Amino acid sequence: MKMSTRGRYALVVMIDLAKNYNTGEYLSLKEISEKENISLKYLEKIMMLLNKAKFLDVSRGNNGGYRLIKEPKEYKIGDILRVTEGNLAPLKCLGKSGECSKRTMCETFPFWNGLYKEINEYVDSKTLEDFIG
Numbered sequence: 414m415k416m417s418t419r420g421r422y423a424l425v426v427m428i429d430l431a432k433n434y435n436t437g438e439y440l441s442l443k444e445i446s447e448k449e450n451i452s453l454k455y456l457e458k459i460m461m462l463l464n465k466a467k468f469l470d471v472s473r474g475n476n477g478g479y480r481l482i483k484e485p486k487e488y489k490i491g492d493i494l495r496v497t498e499g500n501l502a503p504l505k506c507l508g509k510s511g512e513c514s515k516r517t518m519c520e521t522f523p524f525w526n527g528l529y530k531e532i533n534e535y536v537d538s539k540t541l542e543d544f545i546g
Contacts, residue, residue, distance in 0.1 A: 420498040422451050423459050427468070427493055431485035431541035439470075439478030459497065466496040485545055491536035501536065502529050 426445055433440050442460065446453045460479060463469050468488065469479045481488070494501060506513035506522070507529045516522055 416494070416498060418455075419459055419462075420494050422449070422455070423463060423493055423497040424490065425449055425451075426456065426459060427463070427481075427488060427541055428544045430469070430479060430481050431488070431545050434481050434485055437480070439472045439476070439480050441478040444478070462496055463493075466492075468493070468496070481541075485541035488541045489537050490539040490541070490543075491533060494536055501532050503532070504529075 426449070429445055429448065430440060442453060442456050445451070446456050460469065464471055464479075468482060470482050471477070471479055491501070500507075504525050506516060507525060513519065513522075
């Protein structure tokens with residue numbers, strides 16, 4: 414499993430929004446883009462995914478931007494990564510789409526399945542609050 418920039422940047426953006434949560438203010442994409450040195454176009458694509466997942470409150474207009482809908486402690490890192498990266502499985506045969514015809518005979522399946530469970534448990538044990546508090 415290798416994280417793409419989409420997953421890494423989504424996490425960075427969500428942490429920025431979490432740090433801003435108590436102000437109640439919206440952060441503009443331009444502010445985030447400049448602060449994090451991420452292309453505005455690329456950020457727009459990431460924000461569409463996060464918004465579709467109902468993670469964000471969006472305000473349009475001159476003073477518009479983004480903010481979190483829920484408290485930072487309610488956002489699991491695993492959920493953010495799954496929205497942007499999809500399945501976190503180290504092998505295709507472990508994900509939602511993966512059914513391997515050799516699974517029952519595969520000597521390595523228990524190892525990979527155990528790793529997959531550890532990955533999910535770890536990313537689900539962390540929240541945005543862990544990065545800001």
